[in-house]
Amino acid sequence: MASELTIERVLTLVELVPRGRVVSYGDLGAIVxxxxxxxxxxxxxxxxGLTWWRVTNAAGDLPRDLLxxxxxxxxxxxxxxxxxGRGCRIADYRADLDALATAYRVRIADTLARMGTETPHTSNPAASALAAAGIATLEELGEWRRADVLALHGMGPKALGVLDVALREAGLDWKG
Structure with missing residues (x-):
């Protein structure tokens, strides 16, 4: 089950897709x-209430009813x-993904400040593992089992100890 913050991150990014442009589900996923x-x-x-028509599959297609x-x-x-007749040529209409990612990082900083506590600094491999898993806040981290986070590629016992302390200090705990 996804956290409210993760859902908010996706929906925030969809709002940023420019008029006349599209992105794929994978494009959005890679950014988030x-x-x-x-x-x-x-x-x-x-x-x-969102511009859902700007999000397609990787080929620029939509299911018939959505199209x-x-x-x-x-x-x-x-x-x-x-x-x-299945969709648009995504190569012709794809949004500038670098510009979209930059706009997202600026916008999501406000959302993170409103909705969550940023994870503490760990090693670069551990930080990359958390980012790849879509974990940006302690609240999101608390939705994971400790063993599952430890199993992430790049996560080590020292970084996990830092996360243990941060969760405890924030009054949070690991799932289950």
Whole structure:
């Protein structure tokens, strides 16, 4: 189960996709640090009021029912449907992912300040392991079992000890 903060991170990033541009679930996942299937799941359950039509699969395609609903939005934004009728040419309409990631980092700093306590500094391999798992706050860390975090590639006992102390000082604990 994803934390409210992880869902907020995905939805914040979707809000930043520029008009007339699209990204794939994988593009979003790579920026947030989660898998494309998780992004798709969040979008299916939390996208009301968002520009969901700017998020496609890796080929720029959408399922038929979504594509039918996306067509008016795409037409309004100048996104053309491919000849095969399944979506758009993502290579032609993909957002600048570097600019999107930069805008996301700026915006998410405010969200993290509102919704969570940033994880403490650990070794670079451990920090990379946490980022790859989509863990940016102690609250998100508390949704994990200690053994599962230790199993992350790059996480060592010393870094885990730092995280133990940080959780305890924040009044949090490991899951289960």
């Amino acid at each position: 640090g989660i898998g494309p299937r998780q992004v798709g799941s969040f979008m299916a359950n939390h996208s009301e 039918d609903r996306a067509r008016p939005h795409w037409a309004d934004e100048g996104i053309l449907v491919k000849r095969n």
